[in-house]
Amino acid sequence: MSTAAELADPAGDLAAKVSHRYVLAFGSNMRVAGIGSPSEVIKAAIEDLEDLGLWFHSVSPFIRSAAVGPSSREYTNAVALVETYRTPASMLLLARAVEDGLRRKRRGQLWKARTIDIDIVLWDGGIFVIEDLAIPHPRFRERDFVLGPAKTVAADWHDPVTGLSLAQLFARLTRPRGVTR
Secondary structure, X not given: OOOHHHHXXXXXXXXXXXOEEEEEEEEEXXXXXXXXXXXXXXXXXXXXXXXXXXEEEEEOXXXXXXXXXXXXXXXXXXXXXXXXXXXXXHHHHHHHHHHHHOOOOOOXXXXXXXXXXXXXXXXXXXXXXXXXXXXXXXXXXXOHHHHHHHHHHHOOOEOOOOOOEHHHHHHHHHXXXXXXX
16 A cells, blocks of 8 residues: 555645546445445545545435446445546546555456445546546446436536536436337
8 A cells, every 4th residue: 555645645746736626436335344334435435535635526415226247236326526636647546545445355357346446437637548547437428327426516527538518428328218119
């Protein structure tokens, strides 16, 4: 795990004095001893990120969603609009450190039960891609458990790939489909 000083300002991001906004998605479907239910785990993750210098503009209501993939446990999800001086790469390090602190185990298998998952969905810099991180999140447009909460905190934020707002993406994803004959 990184030291507190590295987490506080990993590559001298604070010296740059350039503030960025991010849309972060949170998900949990496991209790954590000493913390509690998945909702409490997400609250703990938010508190940890605040303690590490993120400014939370807003947090969506928490929702329950069916698991994606092999996990059979229902998830609790939320989305937050945050501001920080951190670059996307240092945000990834920070999110992983908070996940590790909340006992997230990375076993190399996607969509398994987990104590906490923190995804960087969007940032105000548009498209950003490095190893282990792609912004926008590659699958966020397909996930109502991300778009539903996201439209409550950043409805007018536009996806840099499609040009559509989060509210428009959610409406498209959830609109009734006609019967194919």
